[in-house]
Amino acid sequence: MNKLVKYLLSLIILIKILTETSEIIPKSLQNKIFFEALLDRFELVYENKEKFEWNVKIRKINKTRSILGYVIIKTSLGNEIVEEIKSLKKQGGEYRYMAYKINKTPFCKLNGEDLIFYPDFAKSSDFPQDIIEKCPLQPGNYSLRGIQFSLKNLPKVVVPSGDYCAESTFYDGDEKILVYRIYITHNKTNEIFFEAILDRFELIHEDKKSFEWKIKIRKVNKTRMIVGTLNLKVPLGNEIVEEILSLKKQGGEYRYMAYKVKKTPFCKLNGEDKFFYPDFARGSDFPSNLIENCPLQPENYTLHGVNLMLENIPKVVVPSGDYCAESNFYNGTEKILTYRIYATINQI
Numbered sequence: 001m002n003k004l005v006k007y008l009l010s011l012i013i014l015i016k017i018l019t020e021t022s023e024i025i026p027k028s029l030q031n032k033i034f035f036e037a038l039l040d041r042f043e044l045v046y047e048n049k050e051k052f053e054w055n056v057k058i059r060k061i062n063k064t065r066s067i068l069g070y071v072i073i074k075t076s077l078g079n080e081i082v083e084e085i086k087s088l089k090k091q092g093g094e095y096r097y098m099a100y101k102i103n104k105t106p107f108c109k110l111n112g113e114d115l116i117f118y119p120d121f122a123k124s125s126d127f128p129q130d131i132i133e134k135c136p137l138q139p140g141n142y143s144l145r146g147i148q149f150s151l152k153n154l155p156k157v158v159v160p161s162g163d164y165c166a167e168s169t170f171y172d173g174d175e176k177i178l179v180y181r182i183y184i185t186h187n188k189t190n191e192i193f194f195e196a197i198l199d200r201f202e203l204i205h206e207d208k209k210s211f212e213w214k215i216k217i218r219k220v221n222k223t224r225m226i227v228g229t230l231n232l233k234v235p236l237g238n239e240i241v242e243e244i245l246s247l248k249k250q251g252g253e254y255r256y257m258a259y260k261v262k263k264t265p266f267c268k269l270n271g272e273d274k275f276f277y278p279d280f281a282r283g284s285d286f287p288s289n290l291i292e293n294c295p296l297q298p299e300n301y302t303l304h305g306v307n308l309m310l311e312n313i314p315k316v317v318v319p320s321g322d323y324c325a326e327s328n329f330y331n332g333t334e335k336i337l338t339y340r341i342y343a344t345i346n347q348i
Contacts, residue, residue, distance in 0.1 A: 211233065
């Protein structure tokens with residue numbers, strides 16, 4: 001199980017503004033429960049009988065689903081064995097692979113550095129607490145005596161509800177020796193844990209042959225909104241790609257963070273955006289269905305008062321601070337537009 005479910009529960013991307021996960025969560029929020037993950041079932045897909053014998057299941061004990069059974073290891077199991085973990089989500093009645101995965105990593109290293117799941121796994125089994133010191137595992141019968149995951153070290157995030165699966169595959173060289181899956185049902189809460197206040201809009205660069213931006217952020221009825229006009233002088237479609245970078249104010253200056261949206265065709269990026277673009281279109285002359293109306297035709301587009309409601313954003317704990325989303329537009333290799341939207345995020 002290892003680190004994959006950490007990825008499933010923590011890889012939440014706020015498309016425009018993202019946050020460093022190394023920040024400390026305020027004490028007022030540390031005891032909140034932001035998600036509920038229920039173990040469903042264990043599936044042994046394949047095992048090499050010369051190396052393993054798995055007899056594992058998930059069963060309800062005192063109203064809590066636990067992992068129990070035993071694993072017979074027939075040969076030593078150390079860092080010469082590598083483990084790869086993939087994530088799946090149930091969509092349209094079947095489980096489909098997602099983009100998030102853990103690449104092949106030596107077995108003891110992967111589990112020894114896991115502070116989320118392995119400590120609870122070892123606590124209720126015959127597996128050693130310090131697997132790095134005890135590596136390689138020696139042949140033997142390892143009992144699983146009702147493993148329950150406290151999840152106390154998980155990042156405090158909420159992801160979309162649904163049925164997920166973590167698939168672990170073990171390799172000895174190029175040979176696949178073990179594949180198993182753990183299925184999980186995830187339920188989310190509806191709490192909102194932060195508020196984002198728009199501060200200002202900054203136009204850094206525009207190609208005057210393509211655009212003329214007159215945008216600002218103004219308080220309307222006690223709410224900060226984006227208002228102004230955009231004079232589009234050429235068609236704007238998927239031949240233009242957009243890149244979004246994230247920044248956070250640190251030590252008095254804005255510094256780039258690791259998280260970004262890579263260059264993506266303009267209509268595809270914004271047309272598939274369920275978080276921001278619907279509110280943007282609702283408060284402007286931009287079409288609500290951008291994909292069907294791609295490319296945008298040259299004309300003067302008015303922003304009457306764009307209020308980003310953030311209703312569809314995943315409910316996450318974002319450290320308070322001053323953030324910035326920087327959008328760069330490219331026509332081929334030529335940068336034709338750069339603007340920034342600054343926002344202050346406060347914990348609730």
